Structures are given as C-alpha cells and as structure tokens.
Amino acid sequence: MQGDAPKPDGQVAYAVKGNWVDQIAPAWSRPYLRLSRADRPIGTWLLLIPCWWGLALAILWDASPRWEDVWIAVACALGAWLMRGAGCPWNDISDRHYDGAVERTRSRPIPSGQVTVKGAVIWMVLQALVSFVILLSFNRMAIWMGILALLPVAIYPFAKRFTWWPQVFLGLAFNWGALWAWTAHTGALHWPAVALYFAGICWTLFYDTIYAHQDTEDDALIGVKSTARLFGANTPTWLRRFIVGTVSLMALAVILALDLADNYWALGIALVGPWAMGWHMTWQLRIFDAENNPRLLQLFRLNRDTGLIPLIFFILAALI
Known part of the structure; x- marks a missing residue:
C-alpha cells in the first residue's frame, strides 16, 4: 500500500491528463470540482447514458x-453532472478512512x-x-422516481462492507x-424500461468489475469486498456472462417496446444496438488483463x- 504521496498541486493521481479542472478552473474551486470527479468525467457519462437510453426507447x-x-x-x-457531483462527496465521506489506505x-x-x-457536506447539499x-x-x-433514486445512492458506499457484490x-x-x-416522457413505468434497467445493471457489473481489479491487493488488506476479488481468475468467465445478460435484456427491452407489425424496420435497426454493444464489450474482454492497471483504467473509460x-x-x- 506504499504509494506516492498526494501531488503538491492537489491533482488526483488518476485524473484525465490535461483536464479542464486542473488547467482552467479557478484555484479555489478545484478541490470541490475534484471531489465531484469533474476531472474524471467518465462517471458522468456512465450515469447519463442509461437516461438517454430510456428516453430514446420511450419515444420509440x-x-x-x-x-x-x-x-x-x-x-x-444536467442531472447526471449534478447528482454524480453530489453522490461522489457522499461516497468519499463514507470511505474517508479507506481511501487514505489505498494507493x-x-x-x-x-x-x-x-x-x-x-465542506464536502455543504457542497453535496448544494448540488x-x-x-x-x-x-x-x-x-x-x-418526481417520485427521482426521489426514490436516492435510496440506492445512499446504500452504495456501504455495500462493499457487507457484500461481495x-x-x-x-x-x-x-x-x-x-x-x-x-x-419523464410517458408519465408511467412499463416493462420495456424495467428490462432496460436490468440490462444496464449487467453492463455496470461488467465495467465496474474491470475497474475494481485495480484495487484488489489494497482491498484485500483493508477488508473491502468486490466482484473483482470474488471472481479472481474466473473474472473473464463472469464478464462473458455479463455481456450475455446485457445484450439479451436490452434486446428484450427493444422487443417489448416495439411492435413488429407496426414497424419492422425500426425494430430491426434498434436491435442492432445491443448486438453492436455486445461486440464492443467482447472486444474489451479479449484485451482484458487483470494485472495491467493502465489497461484496466483504459477499458473502464472506453465504456x-x-x-x-x-x-x-x-x-x-x-427516425424511421
């Protein structure tokens, strides 16, 4: 666990190089923007993309x-940026005694x-x-769905203390x-959205297991659980299962959302989406290397x- 000390300029060690926070943000704002992971935007994308999936499928x-x-x-x-910005302080407050022990x-x-x-609490509440x-x-x-979203957000930082998942x-x-x-589009919840939600969960299990392999040694020393530690050498097998789950459930969501008799061209084009996504995930699996931390971070960001x-x-x- 002996790693480099924090950089004197305050940059986070694994932030995106040349990011706007470290380059052009006012000096007083940088610690708070770093706390919100604004220098590491991949998390905002991973939070935003399922939202856009849901909207696009609802329109279909x-x-x-x-x-x-x-x-x-x-x-x-806006919500993805702000809620990730609020969720990260909550995560870091909860993990503050662990983060200092992990390189x-x-x-x-x-x-x-x-x-x-x-300061972190105030910043979290404002966002x-x-x-x-x-x-x-x-x-x-x-509105009620947005409020309910706070429940899994609140639980997540503590999950690694009581479950391997x-x-x-x-x-x-x-x-x-x-x-x-x-x-937000339909005014109600329907089965296609539920299937899409579970497809997204399988996708998250795929990319965050890859991400978690960066910390397996430190996590073992401090007693933090993760799927990366649970799967170990069997990780490729589990990643393959998550690919199948992602593709199958997303395809199910598309089929439930679209009536073949109404527009078979739209259905065919939409079904190419999960198929192509699955091929991209399969390519990631082919170059996966649990011992290569730069590769692991690269694959995570590719998602x-x-x-x-x-x-x-x-x-x-x-558009059809």
Whole structure:
C-alpha cells in the first residue's frame, strides 16, 4: 500500500491528463470540482447514458416525440453532472478512512486534506438542491422516481462492507436514469424500461468489475469486498456472462417496446444496438488483463463509447 504521496498541486493521481479542472478552473474551486470527479468525467457519462437510453426507447415505444423531450435530454445531462457531483462527496465521506489506505485513492480531496468533511457536506447539499429544482419541472411520477433514486445512492458506499457484490448496488444507482427518463416522457413505468434497467445493471457489473481489479491487493488488506476479488481468475468467465445478460435484456427491452407489425424496420435497426454493444464489450474482454492497471483504467473509460453505441441505433430507429 506504499504509494506516492498526494501531488503538491492537489491533482488526483488518476485524473484525465490535461483536464479542464486542473488547467482552467479557478484555484479555489478545484478541490470541490475534484471531489465531484469533474476531472474524471467518465462517471458522468456512465450515469447519463442509461437516461438517454430510456428516453430514446420511450419515444420509440409510443412513437410520439415531443419538444419537451429536448428538455428531458438536457435535464438528464444536467442531472447526471449534478447528482454524480453530489453522490461522489457522499461516497468519499463514507470511505474517508479507506481511501487514505489505498494507493489509487489517497490523492482524493478528503484523504489528501484539500476538503474538510463539513465542506464536502455543504457542497453535496448544494448540488442536490439544484438537482431537486430541476426535478420539479417534470410530472409527478418522474418526481417520485427521482426521489426514490436516492435510496440506492445512499446504500452504495456501504455495500462493499457487507457484500461481495457492491457492483450490483452501483448498477441499481447508476442505471436508475433509464427508469426516470422513461417516466419523464410517458408519465408511467412499463416493462420495456424495467428490462432496460436490468440490462444496464449487467453492463455496470461488467465495467465496474474491470475497474475494481485495480484495487484488489489494497482491498484485500483493508477488508473491502468486490466482484473483482470474488471472481479472481474466473473474472473473464463472469464478464462473458455479463455481456450475455446485457445484450439479451436490452434486446428484450427493444422487443417489448416495439411492435413488429407496426414497424419492422425500426425494430430491426434498434436491435442492432445491443448486438453492436455486445461486440464492443467482447472486444474489451479479449484485451482484458487483470494485472495491467493502465489497461484496466483504459477499458473502464472506453465504456462511454460502449454505451453510446445502442443509443445511436435507437435514435436511427426513431427516425424511421
């Protein structure tokens, strides 16, 4: 666990090189933006993409795109940025006694002393309040779905202390947007959105197991559980299962959302999405190396592109 000390300029060790926070953000704001992972945007993408899946599939389901869908898409982006920004302080406050003992995370703002716990709480609450104001612009069902989203978010930081499957709880939290965006468009929850939600959870199990392999040695020493530690040398087998689950459940969501008799071209195009996503995940599996941390981080970040692939085909299908 002996790693480099936090960088004197406060940069997080595994932040994206040349990111805007470290380059152009005002100096006073940098610790808080780092706390929100603004220098590591992949998490925002992974939170946002299921929202856009849900919206696109809902538009396909009722074949009624509306101007307010533009606001839903924009609100998804704003909400993903703000709620990730609020969720990360909660995670880091909960993990502050662990992060300092793990080489990869000891440079985060709280364990490195850049931000106090009190400051982190205030920053978290401010972002959550702005998110709530945005939420109030939607229908009642979407408002309640947004409030319910706080439950898996609250539980996730503690999951790795009582289960070997904390990635399931991350999946529950990170893919809630698929349910929310569907209800924001339709005003109700339907089975296609549920199937899409579980597809997203399988996807999260795939990419976060890869991510967790970076910390297996430190996690074993401090007693933190993860699917990476649970699977060990069998990780490729489990990753393959998560690929099958992702593709199958997303294809089911598409089939449930679209009536073959109504528009078989739209159905065919939309079904290419999960198939192409599965091929991208399979390619990641082929170059997966549990002992190569730079490769693991690269693969994790590549999942932004993975998630955008089916979205492209959902949008194309909606244009038919």
